[in-house]
Amino acid sequence: MSVITNYPPTAELQALDAAHHMHPFTANAELAQKGARIIVRADGVRLTDSDGAEMIDAMAGLWCVNIGYGRHELAEAAARQMRELPYYNTFFQTSHVPALQLAAKLAELAPGDLNHVFFAAGGSEANDTNIRMVRHYWARKGQPEKRVIISRRNAYHGSSMGSASLGGMAGMHAQGGMPIPDIVHIDQPNWYAEGGDSDPQEFGIARARQLEAKIAELGADKVAAFIAEPVQGAGGVIVPPESYWPEIKRICAEHDILLIADEVICGFGRIGHWFGSQSYDIQPHIMTIAKGLSSGYAPIGGSIVCDEVAEVIGGGEFNHGYTYSGHPVAAAVALENLRILEEEKIVQRVHDDTGPYLTEAWARLADHPLVGEAVNRGLMASIALTPDKARRAPFAAPVGTVGLIARERCFANNLVMRHVGDRMIISPPLIISRDDIDEVILRATRALDETLETLH
Ligand code: PLP
Secondary structure, eight states, X not given: OOOOOOOOOHHHHHHHHHHHOOOTTSOHHHHHHHOOOOEEEEEBTEEEETTOOXXXXXXXXXXXXXXXXXXXXHHHHHHHHHHHOSXXXXXXXXXXXXXXXXXXXXXXXXXXXXXXXXXXXXXXXXHHHHHHHHHHHHHHTTOTTOOEEEEETTOOOOSSHHHHHHSXXXXXXXXXXXXXXXXXXXXXXXXXXXXXXXXXXXXXXXXXXXXXXXXXXXXXXXXXXXXXXXXXXXXXXXXXXXXXHXXXXXXXXXXXXXXXXXXXXXXXXXXXXXXXXXXXXXXXXXXXXXXXXXXXXXXXEEEEEEHHHHHHHHTSOOOOOOTTTTOHHHHHHHHHHHHHHHHTTHHXXXXXXXXXXXXXXHHGGGGSTTEEEEEEETTEEEEEEOSBTTTTXXXXXXXTHHHHHHHHHHHHTTEEOEEETTEEEEOOOTTOOHHHHHHHHHHHHHHHHHHHHHHO
């Protein structure tokens, strides 16, 4: 393996970064003071920075490097495809082998009659496709007024105007004039933070019934679709009560509302099935995919669409598409990624082995004095930090203050975990071993101990 080692010194790289590079979701002036940590290499579940420090990446990048780092088969698939056909579009009655093969493979993996794929370069673009697709679907069925999409507060569905509007992040909506019209939000099934004294299962039903109440308020003839992640990821790994999804399914079916499952994080094995929808026995009309589709090795996403919606849309021209829809190099990389996931039985391993192992190990974190709950589903997990476990109370400090301290302590212990407010989350590469799960828990515990010390 050839390794690039002749980087300029870290300080020089940081200065260049601070001068010219605008980071996503970052206060750039503040970062410029501190200097970004520069990641130069990765292998398996470990990252190396420009000073040679090695960290366990318990976030799989941004929830995406499902097969782990350093799989040269994907590099070779990309190089092969670049030599053969680096780019062509699929707009004008042409197709190419990687895109059509990937669409066919996804149709095979996706549950039920989700047999058609509209490609994008990532999850945000795919969710923008979904907004247009479901509205166009109802318009073609003679119901153009059926255009409202219902989503949830604290959901994350992307950063473009459409997808960020679908999201329910108040901080995002406060910048740039969102949500766009005809997207409305109901509450999330977050029992820990919002359930008070209620029984979690009753709370799950009550939160699902907010969907029914919203449909009644707007009129079912105005509502096109409901969108949600099977397990909310960027919202803080919020695992819904088991009662939630069956009720959502019933409501969508009874009121003739399309169901969009955003599988950008849950898809491709994260929670123990190929898709999170299968874990919850949901049969959506559309699934949004990205991230684990290529394990992050190339930017690609898309919408997997059921027969009925594809048929209705396909009866005329859908005036929509991206230059990089089904990009041949990204599609070839995704195909190779899916081959590895399948041949190495990685999804099965999460289901049978590492998922249950993490459940046991992670639950022990709930004994820590700072932890109010420790939950997981497959290989995504979160802990809620609290000064008062019995009351599940928030800290007196502004939300996120303690979470940020904990994240920094994780970093100092060479563990990449993320904080969402005062929840700490992980979503490691799916190839993580039991030993490395133990190591994650060990480092996280140390980081929590150090966080507790700073609070005293
Ligand atoms: N949907 C979900 C559930 C996500 O978590 C994300 C990204 O984190 C997106 C959509 C947006 O995907 P992308 O960043 O590829 O545009």
